[in-house]
Amino acid sequence: MSSEMKKLNVLMCGTGEYTTGWTGSGASKSDKKIGVVGLTLFDLRRLGKVEKLGMVGTNGSKFPAIRKHLDENIAQVYTDMDTTFDAFPEGAVVDPEAYKAAIDKMSAGDAVVIFTPDSTHYPIALYAIERGIHVLVTKPAVQLLAHHNDLVAAAKKHNVVCFVEHHKRFDPVYSDARARAASLGEFNFFSAWMSQPKSQLETFRAWAGRDSDISYYLSSHHIDIHCWIMQDKAIPTRVTASAATGIATSEPYNCVPQTEDTITLLVDWQSLSSSKHKGTAVYTASWTAPMKSGVHSAQHWYYMAEKGEINVDQAHRGYDIVNDESGKAWYNPFYMKYSPSESGHFDGQRGYGYVSIEKFVDAARSVNAGLTTPADFDSHGLPTIANTVLTTAILHAGRISLDEKRPVNIKRSNDEWILE
Numbered sequence: 001m002s003s004e005m006k007k008l009n010v011l012m013c014g015t016g017e018y019t020t021g022w023t024g025s026g027a028s029k030s031d032k033k034i035g036v037v038g039l040t041l042f043d044l045r046r047l048g049k050v051e052k053l054g055m056v057g058t059n060g061s062k063f064p065a066i067r068k069h070l071d072e073n074i075a076q077v078y079t080d081m082d083t084t085f086d087a088f089p090e091g092a093v094v095d096p097e098a099y100k101a102a103i104d105k106m107s108a109g110d111a112v113v114i115f116t117p118d119s120t121h122y123p124i125a126l127y128a129i130e131r132g133i134h135v136l137v138t139k140p141a142v143q144l145l146a147h148h149n150d151l152v153a154a155a156k157k158h159n160v161v162c163f164v165e166h167h168k169r170f171d172p173v174y175s176d177a178r179a180r181a182a183s184l185g186e187f188n189f190f191s192a193w194m195s196q197p198k199s200q201l202e203t204f205r206a207w208a209g210r211d212s213d214i215s216y217y218l219s220s221h222h223i224d225i226h227c228w229i230m231q232d233k234a235i236p237t238r239v240t241a242s243a244a245t246g247i248a249t250s251e252p253y254n255c256v257p258q259t260e261d262t263i264t265l266l267v268d269w270q271s272l273s274s275s276k277h278k279g280t281a282v283y284t285a286s287w288t289a290p291m292k293s294g295v296h297s298a299q300h301w302y303y304m305a306e307k308g309e310i311n312v313d314q315a316h317r318g319y320d321i322v323n324d325e326s327g328k329a330w331y332n333p334f335y336m337k338y339s340p341s342e343s344g345h346f347d348g349q350r351g352y353g354y355v356s357i358e359k360f361v362d363a364a365r366s367v368n369a370g371l372t373t374p375a376d377f378d379s380h381g382l383p384t385i386a387n388t389v390l391t392t393a394i395l396h397a398g399r400i401s402l403d404e405k406r407p408v409n410i411k412r413s414n415d416e417w418i419l420e
């Protein structure tokens with residue numbers, strides 16, 4: 001199959017922690033010290049799936065430090081790893097719209113991977129799609145339901161692949177749980193918790209509370225997993241939100257006054273096969289968790305249905321390590337593997353952070369070769385833009401509920417999901 005498939009040219013939008021592992025204050029101190037996106041694409045280039053790579057940010061003066069960081073931590077650590085890429089904007093230039101010049105240099109059938117602040121996803125994705133370029137956008141895809149509907153229509157019109165990078169779908173535990181949920185009958189109750197330590201408020205101070213909130217940023221993971229489990233079985237109908245405040249806006253974080261610490265969404269669900277079966281779900285996310293709890297992301301969820309229940313704790317996997325200096329820590333070996341293979345090569349191809357990006361690259365190449373159409377992936381249970389619309393509907397409804405202090409209904413109208 002690969003003989004028919006051409007290598008894919010990819011532009012990475014966003015130069016931050018998830019792409020490069022580099023933050024404004026140096027190498028990230030989180031569990032993504034050398035990033036995920038750049039590392040994965042450099043490896044996919046080594047393996048012959050990707051050709052030209054570019055990277056676009058808003059500030060060209062960051063690139064020398066980023067190149068040095070990638071060279072020292074990737075090129076010099078792994079065998080045969082080439083970390084070269086074209087940078088936009090070049091030199092000491094600050095240009096919030098540099099992505100346009102970068103995308104303008106691309107051809108239809110190339111691909112863009114977007115890991116930028118939430119409020120910028122929509123304009124960048126639309127700009128790329130309208131030029132016939134395949135798009136992988138990090139979660140939350142967009143903040144407004146109308147924008148999500150626009151991207152669904154644009155991707156269909158321009159016949160491109162548009163995926164949302166919901167990597168939790170490729171976590172072996174989550175995908176196994178989804179398969180088992182199918183035999184448990186009608187849905188009844190779902191509860192999810194996801195948090196990150198207060199140190200994240202330092203990392204995200206530039207946009208926390210200003211451009212987005214913790215519900216969009218973190219709850220998007222578990223809301224998508226629940227929507228995926230419920231696909232074609234039940235739909236969300238009403239969202240009521242509640243928030244805790246006071247930590248992010250105080251010393252030493254001093255986030256903007258409207259920043260919430262913890263956000264909870266209460267969501268009503270309606271079965272599609274039985275009018276009498278209704279379910280309820282509670283999704284909570286926080287970025288004010290304790291600093292030394294031993295995990296970067298605390299994450300667990302509980303699913304109860306007519307004939308059974310599922311309990312998933314993805315922070316504590318029966319695997320913990322104690323270090324004299326930092327104490328006890330629980331690691332997630334399924335996400336990314338950074339230790340090299342026996343031959344010194346990168347060895348993380350089975351991590352779900354990697355798989356998520358590779359599935360998109362494979363889909364784009366397959367469509368370019370005429371072997372599949374973008375619509376084919378909607379039926380594969382993959383996080384396509386069309387398959388993830390209800391995740392955005394719930395998140396957007398939650399934001400309106402917080403701002404307007406009222407419940408928000410989710411409805412279907414003329415083949416489109418709307419809020420009222």
